[in-house]
Amino acid sequence: MSDITNARGYPIGEMSKRTGVNIETIRYYERINIMPKPDRTAGGNRQYNHDQLKRLSFIKTSRELGFSIDEIRALLEMVDRQDFTCGEVYGLTVGHLASVREKIKGLRKLEKALVGMAAECSQGDVPDCPILETLFEPR
Amino acid sequence: MSDITNARGYPIGEMSKRTGVNIETIRYYERINIMPKPDRTAGGNRQYNHDQLKRLSFIKTSRELGFSIDEIRALLEMVDRQDFTCGEVYGLTVGHLASVREKIKGLRKLEKALVGMAAECSQGDVPDCPILETLFEPR
């Protein structure tokens, strides 16, 4: 019965279920200091509170948006110190957006090249292949 | 003067210059068995031949096209055994193309989300930020 409330704290498995972050990853986040060291039970098991749950889902969302751990660390530091401006956060976000766009550009080029190569291929059973020939061409 | 010919063989630095593959990476490729162990000079320095140069540039081109080392290993094994069909190579290429397209799709989604977040931001000096609010939202 007894549903878990923040009075009792969340064990690590509950944190994992609620955020979708792997247990091992949560401990990893603690080790690299983007999650705080939580309270422990008498026996030594981690007990998280609601703020820590929010923090973990912030990290999760940010990771899904492709922010690096260092970028997230920067965001969290601003939050922790409360001395950020919206402009700073905007800068970080727009910088990240630019790098996402770069990646898309690169992948599109790549897609084009692969499509071109595949188009020339007869798919036949003969051991003679324009794809391999392309790959063997210098430059 | 004396330009390097395949009679003499290429030292590793020459291989690096010609293919654009980092020296350390060339040795790494040898260690993981996608490049063969080359001849050595009396003193123990590597001496590559022209075939090995071609192979390395094949690897380089394939990496630039985003093939994983394991995919390249598969391609090279086919080439080495000469028992490949064009259809097999085509399959590998098209499979890779599909994964590239998946990546592009993911990144586009991400781009959209970032643009949406950034658009709501005033960029002002006030410590109140819709981007952070979005990141803190559950789910």
Added chain:
DNA sequence: ATGCAGTCTGTAGCCACTACAGAAGCAAGA
């Protein structure tokens, strides 16, 4: 009391490199 799921620490592995340290090789000029 017992059983079993959950959690603990610590370490090693993943991919594809990259970056050293410290020693040795090599080619050209004096």
Added chain:
DNA sequence: TCTTGCTTCTGTAGTGGCTACAGACTGCAT
């Protein structure tokens, strides 16, 4: 021949962001 200075050598460890163990312990329900 010797020196100078670049290149190469081996071996190991680090990168990012986790993931996967092993082997021991905790916690909770029956």
